[in-house]
Amino acid sequence: MTTRTRRSSRRSEALSRERIIEAAIELLDADGEAGLTFRVLTARLSTGPGAIYWHVANKGELLDAATESVVAAAVPLDPAGSARSPREEIRAVALGLFEAIDGHPWLATQLATQLSRSPWGSVTPRIFEGIGRQVRALGVPESGWFTSTSALVHYILGAAGQNAVNGRTAQPGVDRGEFLDAVSTAWEELDPDDYSFTRAVAGQLRDHDDREQFLAGIDLVLAGVTAIHPPDGQRR
Amino acid sequence: MTTRTRRSSRRSEALSRERIIEAAIELLDADGEAGLTFRVLTARLSTGPGAIYWHVANKGELLDAATESVVAAAVPLDPAGSARSPREEIRAVALGLFEAIDGHPWLATQLATQLSRSPWGSVTPRIFEGIGRQVRALGVPESGWFTSTSALVHYILGAAGQNAVNGRTAQPGVDRGEFLDAVSTAWEELDPDDYSFTRAVAGQLRDHDDREQFLAGIDLVLAGVTAIHPPDGQRR
């Protein structure tokens, strides 16, 4: 009984930066980066381009805002009942991001570019903080904070992007199973001399579970963190 | 005394897929992704768009080809005198990629998108193979091959992209030192309650050396690999 499907946005309701961002996210979710166009955006909001440019500087800023909005929702900075261990907390942050990218495939590319383009924005610090606090809580000595947190964040972004984009709708309409199967088969047909390893591992690619692998990778990096920076205090 | 600057390509020399890709890379290097346009490409090669479309299906394929070309040069599959240890070899592959992205900043985004868009291409297998062989040589048991190699590759792509794009010419004309300084300062001015960790680590961000950090991260992930998958045979 809520505002029924509103394809072209209930006439009035006043334009606002928030509504624009919201509509942009819907378009991105539906048709990827190519789906976000000022023409369809103005149609959806039933305005003209000028109205949007009043609230938003340009398309880049709109994409940044959409990214920040989604990341903020996926990675809460103040975890509610923090009865979880640092390790569990890190997995939670990572999974939050993983799932966000899974639900919004355009996020992967966006994160890759935006993170480096404008690290003054709120998204890099948010992710960094979410992971870093737990690295600190883990008892890693201060000298290892930056390296450890960076390694975790880089792994998470790389893996989440990779897996998730493969996942839901890299190209809308491709089934995950078929996709992995096709890649796996392609790997098996590589030159045996040049690609002995990749061929050997094609089967593991076909059978692997994204989420499981992703978390296994986190555990692996965490093992590296504690191996190289043995916790000084804390014992769990 | 070589072919002097050839701004608009010595008239003849016949068009070919290779020459097109070569020119595309030059444009990408000079002005980033926005610099590669069919108008300027045709001008540079002194032809019409139709000629290019004869050799290349579309812009996407051109970008993919440019990426493959650069990666192939940066990550040789058959390392010459392999007197190096697996660990050194992995660092070499990673540094190759790191440097490639440093010299061709557009590569970062391209790798992030292409790796997931078309893993049947030659670039994913190449990187995977380069790292994976050494994971195998390290004595990691077969059950750990896929997870370990994935973790390394994800870290490498994430970190290399991140660092390198920050590095040379994220936006042409921004000095690396000033850039890091600005970000570091921005981090120091974050809310002390919400961002205690990020603030604490701002100094380490300012002072860190890209390459050093990058390699430290690799060592960290490698430590995780050997911690979780203790080598069964091999002893170095």
Add this chain to the structure above:
DNA sequence: ACCTGAACACCGTTCAAGT
């Protein structure tokens, strides 16, 4: 202060026509 919508410069791509 906020919105309209025609207009501008530019883009990737196509295709009939040439050689």
Add this chain to the structure above:
DNA sequence: ACCTGAACACCGTTCAAGT
């Protein structure tokens, strides 16, 4: 087989004008 170049559909953005 390979190339030419005008034309098409579409894009982000601007801006004088309205309220």
